[in-house]
Amino acid sequence: MPKSLWTVGEMVKAARGKCSLPSGTKVSGVSIDSRSLAPDEAFIALRGLNRDGHEFVEAALSQGASCAIVEQDFKAPRGEKRLLRVADTLQALNDLGTASRARAKDTVVIAVTGSVGKTGTKEALKIALMPSGLVHVSLKSHNNHWGVPLSLANMRQDTNFGVFEAGMNHAGELKALTQLIRPHIAIITTVAPVHLGFFRSVEAIADAKAEILEGLVPGGAAILNRDNPYFERLRRHAWQRKAKVVSFGETQGADARSLSVELGPESSEVKADILGETVSYRIGAPGIHFVQNSLAVLAAANLADADLKAAAKALAGWHAQTGRGERIVIGGKGGRVAIIDESYNANPASMRAALATLGLTPREEYKRRVAVLGDMLELGGLGPKLHQELVEDIDAADVDLVYACGEMMRGLYEALPAKRRGAYAKTSEQLAPLLTKGVGAGDVVMIKGSFGSRMAPLVEALQRHFQAPSKAAQA
Ligand SMILES: Nc1ncnc2c1ncn2[C@@H]1O[C@H](COP(=O)(O)OP(=O)(O)O)[C@@H](O)[C@H]1O
Ligand SMILES: [Mg+2]
CATH class of the missing domain: 3.40.1390.10 (MurE/MurF, N-terminal domain)
Structure with a gap:
């Protein structure tokens, strides 16, 4: 028992x-x-x-x-x-989290934060570390003032690896969370303009992300993205905390560095140098962003003394999650339609990654590339500019048609050449009939916007239209 x-x-x-x-x-x-x-x-x-x-x-x-x-x-x-x-139930939850962390004496504890890629990286760590021992990870995106202590409170004492997602919208939040987690290893996936409404600048976001280092146990390590413009800034924070710095990326000098990358429409093949050890592996989800995250994952596996080869091999089983790049292929009578469901959320970094991934789809498989875009919210005054800049990414990915909804996406839509304009509507609800009318067999359709832009109903509308059983019906 x-x-x-x-x-x-x-x-x-x-x-x-x-x-x-x-x-x-x-x-x-x-x-x-x-x-x-x-x-x-x-x-x-x-x-x-x-x-x-x-x-x-x-x-x-x-x-x-x-x-x-x-x-x-x-x-x-x-x-x-x-x-x-x-006296106070939230405090009690924090107390249980703290007690759980304190008794986990033999557990290697890893905290994951960053502007994007936290949940995906946490899930990848789970599969990468599993061959090396008992892994406990936060459920879903449980990364806030109740999610973190709840995840800690549910960690078994005999856990070998504890992986915790930590998120924030405001300065000060990560500091409190990391003091509960007390990680041996802290990963900052990337720093990008997200929740800009609450920050003066992206520098201020970088500083807030660096708070994750404040809870590191003595001798702990910071895993930082060397390709990110804020790397030096984060590294200074790490040095101040006397943390060991391990960098990842494609940049020369990164400690976990990709040597060669082949991006395919369904997966990527990577050869990388992970702190001196060369590994070759496949990632079961497409896109350069997952390659970047995988380098952080393998750096962490190395620092945690896990079996690196087994960790790399396990990444073949990494699949994009619901709403975060999951592929749904529906076979209509006249041919197939593929949906890339990115409806869970969006910010400029993940939007670019999703558009680039759409651009990897081979023309022989799907003739037309369609992007369905909803507003990226919480970007403050920079919002309109950050939307219009996507013109370049749409061009680079050779997207054929754009459907758009939301106030800010109107700016992007109007900046597109006429041949790329599918349709525009104010709300996703109004866009639905235009989309189902416009999309046809042989299209690959990527749907993305902030949670508040309500893009998930568009995924469902397409599924219904092409008469595949909806997700709800399957569940
Ligand atoms: N390093 C990255 N750069 C850009 N986009 C990324 C990166 N990692 C993941 N993404 C994309 O960002 C979105 C959110 O991913 P997720 O892992 O849920 O992040 P978070 O937990 O930080 O919100 C997904 O669409 C995913 O494909
Ligand atoms: Mg998350």
Whole structure:
């Protein structure tokens, strides 16, 4: 019988709470969502912006939670013993995360941040490290003030490698997160204009990303992108923290450096020098951006004393995730249509990467390249310029037709030559009928925009139109 993740007694101690259950009561995990709660997990009632988790305590308990962590004023159903009372539930979650990190004495802990590529890099680390031991990674994109402590609290004590995504919208946030994670290795994937609305400049973003280094354990390492214009700036931060600097990229002098890269429409072949060891590997998802991320992954595997060859080999199993480059091929009667689903989010860096990847599609397979673009949000005053600059990327990728929606994409659309204009509409909803009418067999269609631009319905509209079962129907 494997040891349970927590006992009630350990939780009471860590969170400085009170509970009348026997202290040996087993807890299989920690959850903040009663809908996805697994048997014997502890449910933490967090107070959110819209809902108060205390409203869901009864549901969680009736679904088999071992206990619910609640605040003092919570009115319990009569005779309910399965409550662990604390002064502040968010603080209790932080305390559990801290305690979990403190007891993981033999775990190599890796933190991943950056303007783009955090989740993908975290997932790649998972598959790369798996051949070398037990890996624990953050779920989904759980990278904020509750996501990070929750991920920590769910780490088993016998974990060999703990990988945590850390994100931020404002200065100061990463500092708090990294002090919980206390990584041995911190990766900054890249620095790019994202959430510019909250920052004065991209330099200010770089400085905020460098906060991830503040929680490094003594002797820890910073894995930094040598191809990025802010590399020197980040390296200075690392030196100030007395961190070991390991750089990655294609630039001469990078410690993890690509020697040759062949970009294919479905995968890439890479030969790289990883801190002195040459490895050749295939990445199971297309695009130069994943090649860049893979160098950081392998640098981390090397520093973590994992089996580097096995890590490199495992990257063949790396696939783009839902909404982040996933390919959906639908076979209409007259031929196939391929959708590259990038609908989850967008910023200038990931937009460029997605357009470049669209440009890798061979003409023999799909005759026409179609880009469906929604606004990239949160770019502040630079927004219009950053949208219009995409003209160059559209040109470089030899995109045939652009469909666009959103205020800022209008500027880009109008800057395109007439032959490239598919259609424009204010909202993605209004664009849907124009798109389904315009797209046909033999097209490869890349759909991308910020989450707030609501591009996912366009993916579904195309799927419905070409009569493939929709994702919802499959699930
Ligand atoms: N290094 C990179 N440069 C540019 N775009 C990238 C990079 N890594 C990933 N992307 C793209 O960025 C988008 C978001 O990726 P994701 O891994 O979810 O990032 P995050 O977790 O930082 O939001 C995806 O479309 C992905 O293909
Ligand atoms: Mg993410």
